[in-house]
Amino acid sequence: MQLHPLLVPVADLLFPPRCPLCGEGLAAQTGLCASCWGDLAIPGPPCCSACQRPLGDSAEQGAICAPCLAEPPRHDGIAAGTLYNDASRKLILAFKHGRRIALAPLLARLMLNQVPEEVGEGWLVAPVPLHRWRLWRRGFNQAALLAGEIARARGAGLVVDGLHRRKATRTLGGLGKKARAKTLSGAIAVNTKHASRWKGAKVLLVDDVLTSGATTGACVAALKRAGAKKVVVACFARVLDGLQTKTPGT
Template sequence: MSESARENGERPRRGFHGGKAVGVLARGFIDFVLPPVCFVCENPLDASPGLCMTCWARLSWIERPYCARLGTPMAYDLGEDALSAEAIADPPPFERARAVCLHDEISRELVHGFKYRDRLELGAAMARWMVRAGADLVRDADVIVPVPLHRRRLWRRRFNQAAVLARAIASSSGTPAELRALSRIRATQRQVGLERKSRQTNVRGAFAVEREMREAISKRRVLLVDDVYTTGATVKACTRALLRGGAGHVDVLTFARVVSPASLTI
């Protein structure tokens, strides 16, 4: 499998690939033998695979009111353009961020299944929810760009989860995706377990827009896509690289968002 295909979020192709009719029959047979189950608890479902009512209710969906800049939940509705204390004290380089849900037990199981257990069907569902949660960002975007993986990590993981999400969002919205517009030019330590300042140091200068890709984002509103927003260190570093590369504006759309309990009381 080529490195380009890996960067585009594709997974290795194995086995026989029949025609469309064969695929439909195969899926029907599989659904008959193995009825659809919940993505998380694996309880049987009546319809297509998704979340059962219990897991759906346990997912911490992000709904208004939220910060107009960071997309984080706010305890009180202060108006559509209201900003959180964090956004005022430390404005991010991107213009707007949105996420489907908080990073909790259910969303973590979905992300881990998608990213580490090759369950690409989870990515398709996550992308659909992202399109709804970030409808205004998707509508305003000129181009969709995923957060890239370094080639060594891409080789180990076999696909870039952010690229899979970006492709699905692009397909749904009709907005073009430039999957190679942003490159990770320096291998970085895994962000998991690092404190906020260490995360920022870890990704500083790790991203760049290659010269041949600058025309694709020049003066355009870029929608940057990733699976989880933790401290924001990665998407902020990516945003700065995109702006240096000529992008006009950058918005951020993720599936899950880590939010401190203290910020939820604001």
């Protein structure tokens, strides 16, 4: 929710604008300082045509990365606002665990820079769900806040409760592929009251951090089983091999 322009000077007086990463003073409550902007890793071409994973400079247009060749994804593309590093990790920690939900518009803007232009009217935007116990403890679903910002910006339909977790699951960090799949088996399903909306739908699935892809994969599978025609995954930060992988818990 944005303040009325006449109230902005009052808000800036009471709460002087500062960079959420380093605390440096800013001219307005619009984002990060110049130095911290430079610390973010923004993905770009050349990249995998299937999942947008960054590739080497010598990669040809239309190239597919090794993981997608080994196991073709069920999703229809990944749009990551940033690659996971120290700067993006600090923003996620502040947003999710520091309860600084006012960061949602900033994080969503970075995601929107990567979300395909076709995503808009006629699309549905759905967040990766939290189990109700975790939602009660945290008080909000960070993915739902990001999904709301993106849906409003693109004029897409927002389905906050389109997916739900039928059982609580342990953190997936440190688990192998088979263990992750076993942990998530039967954990995520579509909400039956929205079942008809997924048939033939084009969906943008939103999460804050994409690590192994196991959770989003389970969501994509549920949406495709429900009849979704296309599912693109959007995240704020994407963890890749070779970058820092100590991620905040879900």
